[in-house]
Amino acid sequence: MIKAGKWLFFLVGIIVLVSCASYLEAEPEEKEFEFDGTTLNVIQNSIPTDLFAEERENVKVVRKLHVKNGSVDADWSLVDNTLNLKATCFGLANCDARFEVYVPLDVEVLRNGKPTQLTGKAE
Template structure:
């Protein structure tokens, strides 16, 4: 059985008529918009920065390792190559007329938790001096090595400077 609209569309000279079907629509349900979470992280960071600023102001801003009393430690060494791990702390590496390795550390801290370590193990001299938390500190090292020893700084070849 052919509908009348389709039959008329097939006849020459008649306009095409589109049969309409009643549409069943679903009720439109709007979802509530999600609210953006409150910006607690930026506020917490701002509060932390403010606390750090107050701590710095309370302790004084300047810390200079040059003003610190030096600490000295010597290490027995018989190798041909010494790798000095400085952890980005300034360190003067100098050749000296000696048979051991002498390390001088200057460290000053006004706040924070101190992290101090110096050890020689398997041809690697590991030097660490720093602080964490709300911290103000400064450090530097001088490492005197026997003449003729090849010295690496953080695994890379380096030249020795100055005299011990």
């Protein structure tokens, strides 16, 4: 009985490793937020987030979220000058997420309350 349990655990582990979720396979979702401030604080909640400055008048967010197993609590909101990005997996989770944020050229951007460069690279 113990041997069978070990083999089952091993097989489940192999299946999970072989079939990992990847944000690269996700269908991108976009949302635009009206923004007239001069400083934007992006709270990324441990999700890789790429930041870009471009000629635009609002803030655009692209979410790439791929869920294979478990459930996910995903949200994006802009309140005052804080953009809160969230994607948390629950249960026997197999999911992956990444955000891209596009801001107007004249906006100073903070990442989790700290100054950052708009290089497009996730931190």
